[in-house]
Every structure is written in C-alpha cells, then in structure tokens.
Amino acid sequence: MNTSAASSAPFSGRPRLLPSIHGPADVKALPPEKLTQLAQEIREEIIAVTSRNGGHVGPNLGVVELTLALHRVFTTPDDQFVFDVAHQGYVHKLLTGRGGDFFRKLRQTDGASGFLYRAESKHDSFGAGHAGTALSAALGMATARDLRGTHEHVVALCGDAAFTCGITLEALNNVVSSTKRLIVILNDNEWSIAKNVGAISKYLNRLSTNPTYNKVHHDLEKFFTGLPGGQDMHRLWVKWKRETKDFFVESSLFEKFGLRYLGPIDGHNLDELVKNLEFASHCDTPVILHVLTKKGKGLDAALAHPEKFHGASPYDPLTGESIKPAVAPASPPAPNYQDVMGKALVRFAKADPAIVGITGAMPSGTGLSHLATECPKQFFDVGIAEEHAVLFAAGLATKGIKPVVAIYSTFLQRGYDPIIHDVALQNLPVTFCMDRAGLSPNDGPTHHGLFDLAYLRPVPNATIMQPKDEDELVDMMHTSLQLPGPGFIRYPRGAGVGVKIKTQPATLPLGQAEVLRQGSNIMIWALGSMVQDALALAARLETEDNLSVGVVNARFVKPLDRTLLLSHAACIPLLVTMEDHVLSGGFGSAVLEALQDSDCPASVERIGWPDTFVEHGTSQEVLRAAHGLSPDAIHRRVVDRWRNLHAAHVEADV
Ligand SMILES: Cc1ncc(C[n+]2csc(CCOP(=O)(O)OP(=O)(O)O)c2C)c(N)n1
Known part of the structure; x- marks a missing residue:
C-alpha cells in the first residue's frame, strides 16, 4: 500500500465501497475480504481531502486498520471510543456518517472539524484537541458505567506521546482502583509531532523490539489462555509472575499498574487487530493493547517526513511539496x-x-x-x-x-x-x-x-x-x-508584518505604550496583531467619516500605560480598544478597570471576541465576519458609537 499516494490500482474496476458506508452497521456488514479495499479507499479520501485543505495526514493514515477493527468489534454509540487529541479521528468520521461533502470541507466553515466533538456526532463520545486527556476521561466513563450498572465497552485510544503527559500517567495510576473493565489502546508509532522523547518512549521501543520478552511472553500468554478455563489460568500466570518478582519473564510496566498487556500487535493487520480486540472485549481486567502503526502509511511523502505530515498545509500528493499560492506575492512573504x-x-x-x-x-x-x-x-x-x-x-x-x-x-x-x-x-x-x-x-x-x-x-x-x-x-x-x-x-500564528528586524534589539521602557498616530475625536488603543487593523480603521474613519482618529500601540497589557491612557481619556471623547482575545478579562477590561480605578469617566468601545467558544472556520476573515469583527463591522460599530455619543452630547447641550 505504500505507493506514492495510495493508488487504487489493485481494486480498480471494482465498485467503490466508501460511498455505501453510512454508519458503523455498514462497516460490520462488510465481508472481511472487502476490508482491505475499504482501507485503501479511506486512505485515498484522506489524502485527497488533506492535500486540498491541509490537516493531520500522518496520524490518520496510520490508524485506518485500527479504526476499522474498532468498528468491527465494538458498536458506537453504545460502546464508546475516546481518542486522545482526537486529531486521528478522520477515519472514525468517515465510518460514522460524516463522509462525502461534509468531510471534503474538513476544517472549513460548515465542514467536519479536524477533531472530535460531542456536538458533531453521537459517535463522538468525548471531544478533544489537547493531548493526554483520553485515559482519564475514559476511566471516568468506565467508572460511571460501573456505577450505573450498564455494560458498554469504553476504549481509550492513546498515542505513544500521550504517555509523556502527566495526566495519562495520573490516570494510569488510578485504573485498577476505579474499574475492572477498560480497554486502552497504545497506538505506538514512535512519533509525537517530532520524534517522541523521554524514557517512556525508549521503554516502549524496547518493549516492542525486545525479541526475548516478546517471544517468551507471547508464547506463555498463548499457552495459558489456550488451556481450558483460560482466563483463570491467565490470572494464575500473572500471579505467579508477580510472586516470582518477574524473575523468569519480565512484566511490562503496564502490568505493574494492574493492566493486562497484549502486544505488540501489528496495527496494519486487520485480522490480528480484530482478534486481539475481541479478546480484550471479554477480559475482566483492564487491558492495554500495544499496537504498532506507521504514521503516514500509504503516502510516501508522509512516511519520509513524519513531522511535516503530522499536520500539513495543502500539498501535492505525488511529490509531498507544499502548495504555493497560485499568484506569487509581489514582495517576498514576511517570516512567520x-x-x-x-x-x-x-x-x-x-x-x-x-x-x-x-x-x-x-x-x-x-x-x-x-x-x-x-x-x-x-x-x-x-x-x-x-x-x-x-x-x-x-x-x-x-x-x-x-x-x-x-x-x-x-x-x-x-x-x-x-x-x-x-x-x-x-x-x-x-x-x-x-x-x-x-x-x-x-x-x-x-x-x-x-x-x-x-x-x-x-x-x-x-x-x-x-x-x-x-x-x-x-x-x-x-x-x-x-x-x-x-x-x-x-503573538499570533503565521506571518509577521514584513518589517526589517534591527541588528541590535531595543530594551522597551516597561509599561510604556507607543503613539503611532495622533487624533482628537477617537483614540484607538490596539494590542499587538490588531495594530495594523487599527491603523487601517483610523485612516478609513478619517477619509470616510471625517473624524480625527489616533492609534496607540499598547505594547504592555501589564503594566498598562495608565499615564497615557488617563491623558487620552481626559481630552478625547471616544476610546476604542482592539484585541485578538475574548473581551472578558482581556485588554479592554484592563483599560476599563484602569479608568474606573482613577474615577475617570470615559466612553470606551471594546472590540474583541465575544463570550462564546469560537468554532473552526476557513479563515480568520470568515470567522471574524461571523462574529461581527470584520473591518466593515468594526467600522460600523465605531461610527455608531461616535454618532450616539455625539447625539447624547447635543441632547445634553439643549
Ligand atoms: C496539551 C497539548 N500539547 C501539545 C499538543 C500538540 N500536539 C498535538 S498532537 C501531538 C503529538 C501526539 O502524538 P501521539 O499522541 O503519539 O499521536 P500521533 O500523532 O503520533 O498519532 C502534539 C504534541 C496538544 N495537542 N496538546
């Protein structure tokens, strides 16, 4: 399957399977011999979509078989999968009714999110985006199940780098005291975004490559569980190992935490995955399946450059080169x-x-x-x-x-x-x-x-x-x-403004803002990335609305330049604050507090993000427009505020 871009050659001529997968029941109904074709179609779809939209290429190409196997053995939404980071959930989305146009708009406005969300599908039992949360959350869900006396399975899917997170280890420390039934999948591809680091990563590598441990462990495991009353015999074996202090057969770290260790398992072998997951589903102790996968499987460029293709911008699927803008910019782009x-x-x-x-x-x-x-x-x-x-x-x-x-x-x-x-x-x-x-x-x-x-x-x-x-x-x-x-x-994501960087940096006077433009009607106090927008807004207010508008580069949120602020409040009718941050507790709030603390009555219009979680979207511009923060919307707000203020003054005068 490691063709340059997961070509469908071996299955060409056969009717495509992916369009007929509308939910997990369709995955289960598929004859086993068709799963390889489905896996290939999934890879093609992921490559087609991520090469246009960007996204988490490598993590998803690596878990195609694993996710298919999970849906063959378990039944969502009754059973629950908790994906760590949830950046590797594309395959799960494609198998749970989120394919077609919705998936093709991955990470775009009105399209599928790049992560999992409870609000997006009943098959997403837990949302994420930050790493290391899956094991704790899954343990909570398994414990709730036990308390409620229901019987569904809870499966946590954790990457090897999740085990560098303290939270994962804190959860691991609590597994056996909390539940008897939890399935943990350790998806070990040896990579975080960069190569995984630290002693646990080295340990996992030893565990997956130590032939003696694997052979002896595997053979004994097979022997004991194959005996009549296999579960009991297995328990005896585990006890014996513990009591002989692992003298003959070293326990995995996970066994020391009370989890039964299964593996290492070839994460691209569907039969082996299904067999092990079925076995795990019958265990009456928490189980960890150590699954070895290849990040980027099915795309040569992703296999060759796992870091770049962890989360890639749009790329050419044949060469792996990032796609440059169709029209070359007039001047060289500013550095990030x-x-x-x-x-x-x-x-x-x-x-x-x-x-x-x-x-x-x-x-x-x-x-x-x-x-x-x-x-x-x-x-x-x-x-x-x-x-x-x-x-x-x-x-x-x-x-x-x-x-x-x-x-x-x-x-x-x-x-x-x-x-x-x-x-x-x-x-x-x-x-x-x-x-x-x-x-x-x-x-x-x-x-x-x-x-x-x-x-x-x-x-x-x-x-x-x-x-x-x-x-x-x-x-x-x-x-x-x-x-x-x-x-x-x-500072923000992406390119700077394109200014020259001095050879000798300056030491900024602490808590001192910088006046970039004087004005007598309105003074815009802008923070960081909003300074350029503020300058454009000031110019527009001057030309279109005949207002004298100044701009301050605040530089410091703390300590705030109170002296300058109070001097402006004393003589300029309207202050505007602009920030790329929520309004609650942000820069504008700091300005209001400073004015209030000095008993300085001033009219302040605060521009920033509202008290809501901002969704994903195609671009900054689209999201700003959706939340009333486009340049036009901000201009309208400031003009309205100015007019209201002016009207109020006129009214007060008569
Ligand atoms: C708290 C937190 N820190 C950093 C990140 C950025 N990040 C996203 S995925 C990732 C690596 C995940 O590696 P692993 O869990 O092994 O999964 P893989 O992508 O290899 O499948 C990192 C560091 C994050 N999502 N959350």
Whole structure:
C-alpha cells in the first residue's frame, strides 16, 4: 500500500465501497475480504481531502486498520471510543456518517472539524484537541458505567506521546482502583509531532523490539489462555509472575499498574487487530493493547517526513511539496513569528550561554527547532508536559539560568498552576513565548489562543506584552530576558508584518505604550496583531467619516500605560480598544478597570471576541465576519458609537 499516494490500482474496476458506508452497521456488514479495499479507499479520501485543505495526514493514515477493527468489534454509540487529541479521528468520521461533502470541507466553515466533538456526532463520545486527556476521561466513563450498572465497552485510544503527559500517567495510576473493565489502546508509532522523547518512549521501543520478552511472553500468554478455563489460568500466570518478582519473564510496566498487556500487535493487520480486540472485549481486567502503526502509511511523502505530515498545509500528493499560492506575492512573504522567535533566541543564546529554550513536544511549531540545531545543549524538549515545562523552567531560574518557555497560548493553560505557584509567587525570571495567541482558524476552539490575557492578568509580578510586528517581538524578548520576574509575550500564528528586524534589539521602557498616530475625536488603543487593523480603521474613519482618529500601540497589557491612557481619556471623547482575545478579562477590561480605578469617566468601545467558544472556520476573515469583527463591522460599530455619543452630547447641550 505504500505507493506514492495510495493508488487504487489493485481494486480498480471494482465498485467503490466508501460511498455505501453510512454508519458503523455498514462497516460490520462488510465481508472481511472487502476490508482491505475499504482501507485503501479511506486512505485515498484522506489524502485527497488533506492535500486540498491541509490537516493531520500522518496520524490518520496510520490508524485506518485500527479504526476499522474498532468498528468491527465494538458498536458506537453504545460502546464508546475516546481518542486522545482526537486529531486521528478522520477515519472514525468517515465510518460514522460524516463522509462525502461534509468531510471534503474538513476544517472549513460548515465542514467536519479536524477533531472530535460531542456536538458533531453521537459517535463522538468525548471531544478533544489537547493531548493526554483520553485515559482519564475514559476511566471516568468506565467508572460511571460501573456505577450505573450498564455494560458498554469504553476504549481509550492513546498515542505513544500521550504517555509523556502527566495526566495519562495520573490516570494510569488510578485504573485498577476505579474499574475492572477498560480497554486502552497504545497506538505506538514512535512519533509525537517530532520524534517522541523521554524514557517512556525508549521503554516502549524496547518493549516492542525486545525479541526475548516478546517471544517468551507471547508464547506463555498463548499457552495459558489456550488451556481450558483460560482466563483463570491467565490470572494464575500473572500471579505467579508477580510472586516470582518477574524473575523468569519480565512484566511490562503496564502490568505493574494492574493492566493486562497484549502486544505488540501489528496495527496494519486487520485480522490480528480484530482478534486481539475481541479478546480484550471479554477480559475482566483492564487491558492495554500495544499496537504498532506507521504514521503516514500509504503516502510516501508522509512516511519520509513524519513531522511535516503530522499536520500539513495543502500539498501535492505525488511529490509531498507544499502548495504555493497560485499568484506569487509581489514582495517576498514576511517570516512567520515562530521563526523570528526561534532565530532571535539562537542569537540571544549564542551571546549568553545561560539562556535556554524549552518546548513541550513542539520544536518546529514554536520555532525552537532553530535552537535545537544551533545550540543543542541549550534546547530542551520535555514532551507533551507543559506543567513540567513551567516547573522545570522555575527550577532552572533559581540557579541563574534564563529559560525561555515556548508554548502555544492554548497549551499554556496546562501550565497555569506552576505559573502562579512556582514562577510568579517566587518572582522567577522566566520568559514565556506564547505563539498562536488569537485564532487558529482551521483547528477551532481547542486551539484558539483567546484566553491567555484573562488567565495571566491577575497574576502578580507578571509582565504581559504583545508586539505589533516581528521586530518588536525581538525587542520584547530582549526586554523580558532582563526582567527580574516572569515575562509573557503573546503573538499570533503565521506571518509577521514584513518589517526589517534591527541588528541590535531595543530594551522597551516597561509599561510604556507607543503613539503611532495622533487624533482628537477617537483614540484607538490596539494590542499587538490588531495594530495594523487599527491603523487601517483610523485612516478609513478619517477619509470616510471625517473624524480625527489616533492609534496607540499598547505594547504592555501589564503594566498598562495608565499615564497615557488617563491623558487620552481626559481630552478625547471616544476610546476604542482592539484585541485578538475574548473581551472578558482581556485588554479592554484592563483599560476599563484602569479608568474606573482613577474615577475617570470615559466612553470606551471594546472590540474583541465575544463570550462564546469560537468554532473552526476557513479563515480568520470568515470567522471574524461571523462574529461581527470584520473591518466593515468594526467600522460600523465605531461610527455608531461616535454618532450616539455625539447625539447624547447635543441632547445634553439643549
Ligand atoms: C496539551 C497539548 N500539547 C501539545 C499538543 C500538540 N500536539 C498535538 S498532537 C501531538 C503529538 C501526539 O502524538 P501521539 O499522541 O503519539 O499521536 P500521533 O500523532 O503520533 O498519532 C502534539 C504534541 C496538544 N495537542 N496538546
């Protein structure tokens, strides 16, 4: 099947099967000999759709047989599958009535989400987008089943990198004390987004490749379960192993946690998968099936470049090359914020060996791969372990190391307690680079970085900044690295503005905003990525509405430039705040609080995201329009507010 792009050659001429799969019952009804053809059609569909829309190519191509086997043995929605991250749920979607046009609009407005959602289908028993949640959630569901006295199966599907998450290990620690019936699938493809890291990953590798363990274990397992009263004999064997302290046959780590270990199992062999899942479904102890899969199976480019094809932008399925825009841009595209951050960190780290970078399994996504290549000793990938990343940084900082923790805004939510309890309370100098602050349009609500200001603003000792462009990002990193306590820098996904980056970064005066344009009717206080929009809005208000509009680049959310703010409030009739963040607790809230605290009555129009989870969508523009944040909608709101204000003033005068 490893043709360049899963060609249908072996089955050409046969009627296609996928269009007749409308739900799990159709999968079950298919004769076994047709499953290989169905698997191939699924791969073709995934490649066709992701090559156009982008998406999680490798993870899904790797679980085609596994998902088919799950639907052959179990029956959703009665039985429940909990997918970790849920980025590998495309096959499940195709088998549960979400194929056709809905799937072809994957990650687009009105199309299938790239993750699983309870609201999208009754076959999605639990939603996700962040890693490491499946085992805990599944354990909760299994325990609820036991409490309610029902009998459905609960299956947790976890990637090998999920076992680098503390939550997974916390759940593992609780399995046997919570339930007797839980099926855990360890989908081991040896990759996180990058190559999986850490001791557990090495252990899994030993477990799957140690021929002695496998052979002896497998043969004995087969022998005991094959005896009359197999389950009882198996129990005896497990007991004997425990009592002989694994002297003859080493137990897997999972057996030490009380789970029965089955494997390793070839994750592309449907018969073997079905047999093992059927066996697991009859076990009266929690079971873990160690399934070996190939990330990207069926697409040569994905097999050759697992990291790129973990989550890919649109690509040519034959060459694997990313698809460039049809019309070449007039000027070279601006670099991505992540690369600017990564390259700046290399410069800082080369100049100061005390500077280190920490990522939670996302070296490329955060731009830290530059540091990994250039200064490997100053680079740490701690796995999907954001809580640990923050604490690890705190520990480093106590010894004079200057850690830069690069974590997406949404994933830093995992590190909240150590941010308060360990970093901020002890006022430790740790710099946080929070990429993807703002929307992550195709990914949706699990990935939008819309809450970080609200969760960081109340934290004492925190300095919070957002740059207006990539040059200011470097200035902010430089500034943060000199702070006595924690500095948080948020910036959006994607390309910068295209400005030149100074050779020598500037130290920004703490808590000082920058006036970019003067105005006497309206002053727009814009944060970071909204500064360009604010400048465009100001120009439009001037030309179309004859208003004098100024723009401030706020730079700091905390400490806020109160002096400048109060001076504006004293003489400018309308203030507008603009931020790529929810309104609750965000930048506009900080402005309102500052004005209120100074008893300064001012009219403020706040522009930001509403109090709702923003769905996935085709683009920023589409989602902004859907939530009243398109440039036209913002312009209308500001003009309306100005007119109302003006009308109120006139009324007051008469
Ligand atoms: C809390 C959190 N941190 C980081 C990520 C980004 N992320 C998405 S998938 C992934 C790797 C998952 O690897 P694994 O569980 O082994 O599944 P695979 O993709 O290999 O099938 C990471 C790090 C995330 N989704 N959630």
